[in-house]
Amino acid sequence: MTHVATDAKSEGGLVFHPLDQFIVKPLFGDGPISWYTPTNVTLWMGIAVLVIALIFVVGSRGRAIVPSRLQSIGELIYGFIYKMVEDVTGKDGIKYFPYIMTLFVFILFANYLALLPMSYSPTSMIAVTAILGFGVFICVTILGFVLHGSKFLGLFWMSDAPAILRPIIAVIEVISYFVRPVSHSIRLAGNVMAGHAVIKVFAGFAALTLVSPVAIAGIVAIYGLEVLVAGIQAYVFTILTCVYLKDALHPAH
Amino acid sequence: MATQTTETAAGACVDAGGSALGMPQLCADWMGNQVAWLVVSLIVIYLLLSRVALPRIGAVLAERSGTITNDIAAAEELKQKAVEAEAAYEKALADARVQAAAIVADAKAEIQADLDVELAKADAQIAAKVSESEKAIAEIRDGAVKSVTDVAKDTAKELVKAVGGNADAKTINAAIAARMKG
Numbered sequence: 001m002t003h004v005a006t007d008a009k010s011e012g013g014l015v016f017h018p019l020d021q022f023i024v025k026p027l028f029g030d031g032p033i034s035w036y037t038p039t040n041v042t043l044w045m046g047i048a049v050l051v052i053a054l055i056f057v058v059g060s061r062g063r064a065i066v067p068s069r070l071q072s073i074g075e076l077i078y079g080f081i082y083k084m085v086e087d088v089t090g091k092d093g094i095k096y097f098p099y100i101m102t103l104f105v106f107i108l109f110a111n112y113l114a115l116l117p118m119s120y121s122p123t124s125m126i127a128v129t130a131i132l133g134f135g136v137f138i139c140v141t142i143l144g145f146v147l148h149g150s151k152f153l154g155l156f157w158m159s160d161a162p163a164i165l166r167p168i169i170a171v172i173e174v175i176s177y178f179v180r181p182v183s184h185s186i187r188l189a190g191n192v193m194a195g196h197a198v199i200k201v202f203a204g205f206a207a208l209t210l211v212s213p214v215a216i217a218g219i220v221a222i223y224g225l226e227v228l229v230a231g232i233q234a235y236v237f238t239i240l241t242c243v244y245l246k247d248a249l250h251p252a253h
Numbered sequence: 254m255a256t257q258t259t260e261t262a263a264g265a266c267v268d269a270g271g272s273a274l275g276m277p278q279l280c281a282d283w284m285g286n287q288v289a290w291l292v293v294s295l296i297v298i299y300l301l302l303s304r305v306a307l308p309r310i311g312a313v314l315a316e317r318s319g320t321i322t323n324d325i326a327a328a329e330e331l332k333q334k335a336v337e338a339e340a341a342y343e344k345a346l347a348d349a350r351v352q353a354a355a356i357v358a359d360a361k362a363e364i365q366a367d368l369d370v371e372l373a374k375a376d377a378q379i380a381a382k383v384s385e386s387e388k389a390i391a392e393i394r395d396g397a398v399k400s401v402t403d404v405a406k407d408t409a410k411e412l413v414k415a416v417g418g419n420a421d422a423k424t425i426n427a428a429i430a431a432r433m434k435g
Contacts, residue, residue: 035288
């Protein structure tokens, strides 16, 4: 890896460090990073928490029948996620709505705040999304066993399928079940990281006078794409969480 | 290697120039920090949402849907009232029209009656005047006839006298009467 970095440096004018934006730095001083050190990750997660508090707590303070702008943003997100949980998991999934809402708003605001220049994107870090993804996976699996006991294993046993195929399908189902958290977390981190890295690569090309208009147009285009991706990935993560939750609540096919 | 010491100083995942070595995402040194702060952030967001924001927004939405339902019901009621009021208005209008027609008919009949009475009175007056006039005319005519007879008698008498005849008044009168008849 050291080799690649020195190669990049030897090119002179055209230097790409598309991944430098993901480096975790301490906010104060530059000592070693232990788990409690306030870092740029802390800062941008904190900003996300503040924005969420602003929209959902300060915005709804008026409790107005005719909502203010901030209040209607909060109500819009509330209604969107509430309806999603209700539609996907059914009425008995409503009590998990606050958890799903927490996931959605965290990912949504972390994604969108990461699109600000000079910002840091916590959702591009595989450690963060792995905690989210595996957290959902573990909670949902435990919930499934608590609610249904061994009947939860019926999720893997297709009683409709021909008897010969059932064991094969069961193996495939088990594998796909355990791949879920991996794909769930890598999808989010991969999308966010790739978009940010591509913007940085275009920004590196913008240093060349000849191609800079194309590079800047490319940055604008990728940025527009990233605005879409930021929302869509938050949505996808949330709706998949709902789908997994539905499997735990109603394991029978 | 010479860079080995600086690398350890800057951290295992950053080179001496501050650039990332490999993917910062995979740097195990930083993961604990991200995970710890992620958990803190999620707990804070969860507490904010579940304790404060979501019950509040849910209550506002429920209250709003209740208000909207009430308002729609009230609007429905008012609409019903308006329809009723319109029907009443239409009915009042029709009644008024009927009444007006009746009043007009009454007035017409009354006027006709008055007119008939006045006409009859006028006719009677005219008839009286006519008969009076006829009487006067008849008197005048009679007077005229008498005068003519008298004048004729006198003239005849004077003529007879002038001619030298001697006619008695009886004969002349009879002759005049005979002439006047013819």
